[in-house]
Amino acid sequence: MSRKNVQRLAIVLVVIALIVVFKVFELERYFTLTYIKSQQQQFAQLYAENTFLVLGIYTGVYIVATALSLPGAVVLTLAGGALFGFWAALVVVSFASSIGATLACFVSRFLLREWVQNRFGERLKTVNQGIEREGAFYLFTVRLIPVFPFFVINLVMGLTGMPLRTFYWVSQLGMLPGTAVFVNAGKQLGEIQSASGILSPSLLISFAILGLFPITVKKLMRWYRSRKGKKPLPAAE
Secondary structure (H helix, E strand, O other), rough: OOHHHHHHHHHHHHHHHHHHHHEEEEEEEHHHHHHHHHOOOHHHHHHHHHHHHHHHHHHHHHHHHHHOOOOOOOHHHHHHHHHHHHHHHHHHHHHHHHHHHHHHHHHHHHOOOHHHHHHHHHOOOOHHHHHHHHOOOOHHHHHHOOOOOHHHHHHHHHOOOOHHHHHHHHHHHHHHHHHHHHHHHHHHHHHHHHHHHHHHHHHHHHHHHHHHHHHHHHHHHHHHHHOOOOOOOOOOO
């Protein structure tokens, strides 16, 4: 067995082991808003007493969850806003999500690119053409507008020839506005102390922004692409 195949096997085993641990210990129950809200006071106290440790653990969990395409990234983002406040959560989530996405892209590329391109190259033709035609702007657009789930973008981009450094910085910029919207929504959720808080103006405005953001950006990008004579993005199936 070649060295590269040994490395691939090692990565596969590590990924499988982490996913098995996640499932066997039912860790997904910790990735819910109900659990986060029930433990908010304890987390807040722990954060106040061990700020950097808590931020470090949170960052590590976020990176691993994103790299393995595990469910819970949205909840983690909302939880970050609720526990750390807007600016701290925005910085941490922005970097953690971009690093995790880049790791997912790398794993996809290292393990699957040759096989997938040989077997399904024709089906990936649209994506490859988009990368060749527009490069970083193509990724920036699909990051900014939720045409496809983010974990799908991570894996599919790993099957293209885009440099990882380009994937990282474009993802960092493209996901930043959406991250800010979700972090702000999490901050507002964290401030709810009773059922009446659900009707607070700040929370209602946050959720309005959360709902209108992708629609607004999609229309703006469609207008921009039409002005530049660019082809529209493929619709998510």
